[in-house]
Amino acid sequence: MKNNSGVLSFQDVSLQYSPTGPFALRNVSFDVGAGERVALVGPSGSGKTTVLSAANGLVVPTSGEVVVNGVVTADLNQRKHRSTRATIGSVPQGNALVGPLRVAHNVASGRLGQWGPLEVLRTLVRPRDTDEILAVLNQVGIGDKLWERADNLSGGQQQRVAIARTLFQKANLILADEPVSALDPARSEAVLELLVDVVSSEPDRALVTSMHDAPLALKHCTRIIGLRLGVLAFDLPADEVDESQLDSLYELDD
Amino acid sequence: MTTATGSTRVGAAPRPPARWNRRVWWLVSLVLVGWSAQRAGLDLTKIFNARGASQVGDFFKAMFQPDLSFGFVKLAAREAMVTLGFAILGTALSVAIGMVGGLLLTERVWLSVSGQATGVHWVWRSLRFLFAIPRAIHEVVFGLILVNILGLDPLVAILAIGIPFGAVTAKVFAELLDEAPRDAERALRASGSGRLSALVFGAVPYALGDILSYGFYRFECAIRSAAVLGLVGAGGLGFQLALSFQTLRYNEMWTLLWALILLSGLADRWSSVVRRRRSLATGEMHAQLSTSAPQRDPVLRTSALLFLAAIPLAWWRLEVDISSLWSSRTQTLAFLLADDAWPPELGDEGWSGLFGDTVDTLALAVLSLVMAWSLASLLAFIASRIENPWSSSGNIARSMVGMVTRFFLLIARSVPPPVWAFLTVFILKPGLWPGVLALAIYNLGVLGRLQSEVVENLDNEPGEALAAAGASEFGVAAFATVPAVSGRFVSLGLYRWEVAIRETVTVGVVGAAGLGRTIAGQVARFDYDGILASILALIAVTLMVDVISTSIRKLIR
Numbered sequence: 001m002k003n004n005s006g007v008l009s010f011q012d013v014s015l016q017y018s019p020t021g022p023f024a025l026r027n028v029s030f031d032v033g034a035g036e037r038v039a040l041v042g043p044s045g046s047g048k049t050t051v052l053s054a055a056n057g058l059v060v061p062t063s064g065e066v067v068v069n070g071v072v073t074a075d076l077n078q079r080k081h082r083s084t085r086a087t088i089g090s091v092p093q094g095n096a097l098v099g100p101l102r103v104a105h106n107v108a109s110g111r112l113g114q115w116g117p118l119e120v121l122r123t124l125v126r127p128r129d130t131d132e133i134l135a136v137l138n139q140v141g142i143g144d145k146l147w148e149r150a151d152n153l154s155g156g157q158q159q160r161v162a163i164a165r166t167l168f169q170k171a172n173l174i175l176a177d178e179p180v181s182a183l184d185p186a187r188s189e190a191v192l193e194l195l196v197d198v199v200s201s202e203p204d205r206a207l208v209t210s211m212h213d214a215p216l217a218l219k220h221c222t223r224i225i226g227l228r229l230g231v232l233a234f235d236l237p238a239d240e241v242d243e244s245q246l247d248s249l250y251e252l253d254d
Numbered sequence: 255m256t257t258a259t260g261s262t263r264v265g266a267a268p269r270p271p272a273r274w275n276r277r278v279w280w281l282v283s284l285v286l287v288g289w290s291a292q293r294a295g296l297d298l299t300k301i302f303n304a305r306g307a308s309q310v311g312d313f314f315k316a317m318f319q320p321d322l323s324f325g326f327v328k329l330a331a332r333e334a335m336v337t338l339g340f341a342i343l344g345t346a347l348s349v350a351i352g353m354v355g356g357l358l359l360t361e362r363v364w365l366s367v368s369g370q371a372t373g374v375h376w377v378w379r380s381l382r383f384l385f386a387i388p389r390a391i392h393e394v395v396f397g398l399i400l401v402n403i404l405g406l407d408p409l410v411a412i413l414a415i416g417i418p419f420g421a422v423t424a425k426v427f428a429e430l431l432d433e434a435p436r437d438a439e440r441a442l443r444a445s446g447s448g449r450l451s452a453l454v455f456g457a458v459p460y461a462l463g464d465i466l467s468y469g470f471y472r473f474e475c476a477i478r479s480a481a482v483l484g485l486v487g488a489g490g491l492g493f494q495l496a497l498s499f500q501t502l503r504y505n506e507m508w509t510l511l512w513a514l515i516l517l518s519g520l521a522d523r524w525s526s527v528v529r530r531r532r533s534l535a536t537g538e539m540h541a542q543l544s545t546s547a548p549q550r551d552p553v554l555r556t557s558a559l560l561f562l563a564a565i566p567l568a569w570w571r572l573e574v575d576i577s578s579l580w581s582s583r584t585q586t587l588a589f590l591l592a593d594d595a596w597p598p599e600l601g602d603e604g605w606s607g608l609f610g611d612t613v614d615t616l617a618l619a620v621l622s623l624v625m626a627w628s629l630a631s632l633l634a635f636i637a638s639r640i641e642n643p644w645s646s647s648g649n650i651a652r653s654m655v656g657m658v659t660r661f662f663l664l665i666a667r668s669v670p671p672p673v674w675a676f677l678t679v680f681i682l683k684p685g686l687w688p689g690v691l692a693l694a695i696y697n698l699g700v701l702g703r704l705q706s707e708v709v710e711n712l713d714n715e716p717g718e719a720l721a722a723a724g725a726s727e728f729g730v731a732a733f734a735t736v737p738a739v740s741g742r743f744v745s746l747g748l749y750r751w752e753v754a755i756r757e758t759v760t761v762g763v764v765g766a767a768g769l770g771r772t773i774a775g776q777v778a779r780f781d782y783d784g785i786l787a788s789i790l791a792l793i794a795v796t797l798m799v800d801v802i803s804t805s806i807r808k809l810i811r
Contacts, residue, residue, distance in 0.1 A: 056722045086724030096719040100737045102270065109733045113724020120732050130267035147270040162719070169723055 006067070007173050007206040008032040008055055013064035015050060015230075024050045025230045027064070032206050034172075037199055039217035039238075040210040042227035043250050048210035051227070052175050055208065056088055057081055068173060086113030089166025091176040091195070091209075094183075097158050099151030103142075106150050106161050107133045110169030129168075136167040140194055156187040163191075163198060174199060176209035180216070188213075192220045214246050275809055287624050290617035294686035301687050306680030313677060316504035320512055327509065329494065334513045337490035339568035340408065340480035341521070344415025345473040346565050351420025355385060356427025356465070362436065362457070363449050388421040390796035391789060392756040394763060394770075397483045398777045399785070403587045408572040409579065411488040415479050419472050427465050434460035463551060466558050467529045473561070474525040477518050482670045482760050491517075492670060499676060511669055518668035526707065528557050591782055598790055599783035607772075612791045615768035618686055618761075619754040619799075622693035626701050627747040633659055633698075634705035634743075635735075660706075667699025675761040689766030693757060701750055708742045709735070748803040755796050769795075 015025040108127040140160040180188035226233040364378040396414035439456030484492015498506040637659040674692035717734035762770015
């Protein structure tokens, strides 16, 4: 039950979305330790997003175990599940901020998992820890947007707010699902560099991100996990991955 | 606190800037509501009338004992077909008017190729004003007047629905067309095509899907209008309802009301299935082109074909004879009526009478809408069809409660406002309140549906991100759902305010209050110059509210 070595561990995980449906994941195992930056690469439908959802406990494996910070997520009840999730920060593809709220509220929403209803309502009126929120916003380079409406921000700035939210949340496992797929190349670089900075700023943090752009993954991550049709194809340090492995991952079947 | 990587300025955060616009508008709204309540009277002993409660109880007891004798059910079915026919032909007319009017009302058709205003820009402005006038007049007013010209002819209901709905449709179509990309049209214009043909070839294809699906929203509204028009004598379910309610036969009334609820429920369902596939999912609130929706949508296409096929059927079933529009009798009556009506004349009480009625109308609309909107904003979450997809506690109880709420909202909007007014006068003393309550119940039904559609069409991603970080269902609701819907709720409410002004007429005709009551009295006395004066006042107050609500909606966006 306890596994102290890693931040995230998949142990022989298989997953079907419906009992008779195809396997979205088949016998996937890997461990992610503190300080690692892992990129999940593979073609569409290879199971990258499913791995991230399973790590977050949003979908439950059909067999096998997902362990987050030493806790097996499948056995948890609703309340314990929330407290585990509170240690997981997520940076989605984009469009994950609450548009009509200000940036400050969006950052503050990272701690919703730790608050009771009264504190939630209080924060909706006016966040309490504005100095801390400003500090994390400065860290991601947009301190001047503190009181801006979130939907007035550009795509790159919105991703920065999402990252600031995980910082404010003090999450130690950051899951990012195609965090830069909606951005142009220059902004993709900048946002990924920021993610790398954020993850390496604390020794206990780890990043797991899905990316369809293999060169970007190789450049910014320490470890690459290749997925194809829900099966783990390879799991190597970034500097040991070569062209042919990536090519075989993406080749068409027919 | 996290240690920073680069250079981090640690300092005190500035205070949030105040949003004065918003505060001022909230204050203005509060004053307006307070003033309206003052106008209607707040002395509870003068509002409630406990003695009428047993009548209302009898009415609702009959709900479960409708008259199911074979003869009456047959009659109800026949009359339901008539109401349906009115709605189909009225919608068809309004879409036809909307298609032509929509092309003329687009701004771009009056602009030069490069998008500059040309010398004829004033034509566009006057056309827009011209179309705003029928929009300001409720179907019932058209119905009351047309009955006096055409007699008991199905054309009364068809025209009374088609003309005002056509004007609204034209406005929405024009907005949709103006949002379509301009490049294609510009290229056609540049190669010598005429203005209208460039618009038809270059812009209509982008907007056609949305235009058609909007037509289905109009159909849903037309069913309810057709029922109300029946109550003022046009025929169909509404007419039978009026007959049964004059003799207080509640069981018969409920047979007819159940038929109406069924009809209305089916039309609503059809319309939302068609519209859900488009961005027009929230009805008429904002015309915004759906760019992602497929242009060839099989559901939309089949529905449109079905509707087209229904037009000749309805025509034949209602035995519509279009020649009565220009028969000599119609011409004479129309001429006499116009001659009588001009110049408009004030009633016995002069300007102050007209002014008082107008102010009553405004207060009636404000109060009924605030009541309906507040309750609808809560019920919308319960009535919405979607479970919180990120919660695992979706259960049968929740969906049962949702179903019951939706059914309650369906009844609230299917029963015509005059029938609600007939009930509220039992328990409330005469004055504004019976009308307020009747319209509030009706608008609750309409707004509850539109607002729950807003909830259903909500983008889930922000909420999912919060749930993924451990937020509770309450946290997700407070931080993601409510902020995301509140802006749209407010604009729906403001939009509905314009509509509510017009709708005051529907409770006025049964004697509630405001300009509607005055107009109904004047129709009964054939006082046509008085009617014209009242209608002009109604148009003025509707246009005023239109301007205010549009500018607030722009400000808060």
